[in-house]
Amino acid sequence: MSKNYAIAMQKGGVGKTTSAINLAAGFAFADYRTLLVDLDPQGNTTSGITALFEEVSGGAYELLTGAIPVEEAIIETSLNSLSLLPSGPDLNSLRADMARSNSDFTELKQGLEEIRAEYDRIIIDCPPSLGPLTLNAFAAVNEVLIPLQAEYYALEGLSQLYSTIERVQERLNPRLKLFAILLTMYDRRTNLARDVREEVEKFFSGQVLKTSIPRNVKISEAPGYGKPVILHAPLSRGSKSYLRATEEVIYRE
Amino acid sequence: MSKNYAIAMQKGGVGKTTSAINLAAGFAFADYRTLLVDLDPQGNTTSGITALFEEVSGGAYELLTGAIPVEEAIIETSLNSLSLLPSGPDLNSLRADMARSNSDFTELKQGLEEIRAEYDRIIIDCPPSLGPLTLNAFAAVNEVLIPLQAEYYALEGLSQLYSTIERVQERLNPRLKLFAILLTMYDRRTNLARDVREEVEKFFSGQVLKTSIPRNVKISEAPGYGKPVILHAPLSRGSKSYLRATEEVIYRE
Numbered sequence A, B: 001m002s003k004n005y006a007i008a009m010q011k012g013g014v015g016k017t018t019s020a021i022n023l024a025a026g027f028a029f030a031d032y033r034t035l036l037v038d039l040d041p042q043g044n045t046t047s048g049i050t051a052l053f054e055e056v057s058g059g060a061y062e063l064l065t066g067a068i069p070v071e072e073a074i075i076e077t078s079l080n081s082l083s084l085l086p087s088g089p090d091l092n093s094l095r096a097d098m099a100r101s102n103s104d105f106t107e108l109k110q111g112l113e114e115i116r117a118e119y120d121r122i123i124i125d126c127p128p129s130l131g132p133l134t135l136n137a138f139a140a141v142n143e144v145l146i147p148l149q150a151e152y153y154a155l156e157g158l159s160q161l162y163s164t165i166e167r168v169q170e171r172l173n174p175r176l177k178l179f180a181i182l183l184t185m186y187d188r189r190t191n192l193a194r195d196v197r198e199e200v201e202k203f204f205s206g207q208v209l210k211t212s213i214p215r216n217v218k219i220s221e222a223p224g225y226g227k228p229v230i231l232h233a234p235l236s237r238g239s240k241s242y243l244r245a246t247e248e249v250i251y252r253e
Ligand SMILES: Nc1ncnc2c1ncn2[C@@H]1O[C@H](COP(=O)(O)OP(=O)(O)OP(=O)(O)O)[C@@H](O)[C@H]1O
Pocket: A011, A012, A013, A014, A015, A016, A017, A018, A019, A040, A044, A126, A127, A128, A184, A185, A186, A213, A214, A215, A216, A217, A219, A220, A221, A223, A238, B010, B011, B012, B013, B128, B151, B152, B153, B154
């Protein structure tokens, strides 16, 4: 049974890229053939795991514009069972083209069609917006996983995101649903974090993962080494919490 | 002498909104007639200071579409010398319209023309992207202030932002320049923070403010009270560092 996830939240800096990389690596550890898709023009998912691959010869931009076939856009990584569809700043121009051409946001869905059967899990890292690229991700998958920083502004953004998911269900992808919310950078010593958790569990009861990711310096150091934290510092609290989160996601599937 | 700033960085969650609110309040404290503009559809600048005003009757969307005159879009706050041009999710649809209509990104510049003389400082909070709204801000001001979280991905995003500023200088606003970089959520105990600071000071020598903003829980609690941290917790490290940053900005002007 294959499952595909969009890791999305328009609020910036909440741990989308960090969660996409480490959940994808977690799935690969569990021997699921996993494709990690970087759909953010910042290219942080791609640069966050540069130690795991050689060259990039194309990627999301070339795939979405039909310039190269999907087999050429995807690269293998040195982590068994993990492949990457990389991205870069040229995706920015695509965002403007899609808005201009009244795209139906199914470019990614069509691009991935031929290779879907080759993967057990597809994980898409989204940019911090609800624009054409995130809508492309929502058309291409059936599950949305929301990393939520336990802070005021992130909590505030949840309702805008949820109503976007509902609009996409009506017009673009009826099977799209909220899979779960993952609390990130969670510091249980602060009242703010506990208050946010309480509030989210009240409104989205049953949809908040029991595992939360603590703030952990090894997590923020890992991109500098080009590796997921579960490879960079396997014994750290950050790494252990992402492995637990992967197990909880697999259990809930 | 009036000065206008865009607080910009496409990397999400680096402290754009927090810096825009607290620098604007700092200028108001120093008796500069200050206009704070929320150009992010998330509306965090607006919700971050809700305790300072009554109701919102329109805002950036109405101004940019010409629906209401600028005097009606701007609201006074209870902080002397601070006014706000609020925003909300409807700005999202404007972003798509601008891309579609090949806008020249001068809607905001034109909208503010009539009232520029009434303000000593205009501060614009930008969304986490380099799209039409941020380009509008770059056309409307002459200075860019970049909040930089001392982390790997934020540092990586600096070169994309800098080349966007250069492109805007060539085609849209020849007077636009990088005013300064402000290090945010700075934890001097970690190697990562010190390494990022060293790197930035090497490439952008003389443009990094001496004042850095420490990570401080009072800063993240302030939006829940609808106030800038310099009003919510005036004796906190977070508040004192933003007042020092405001003084340093005024000194460098
Ligand atoms: N649990 C954590 N502990 C410490 N640092 C973290 C943690 N999770 C993420 N970070 C760091 O915080 C920053 C923001 O995380 P990340 O870039 O993954 O968020 P994002 O939502 O993808 O951001 P954007 O909105 O820009 O795409 C990064 O520098 C990352 O290394």
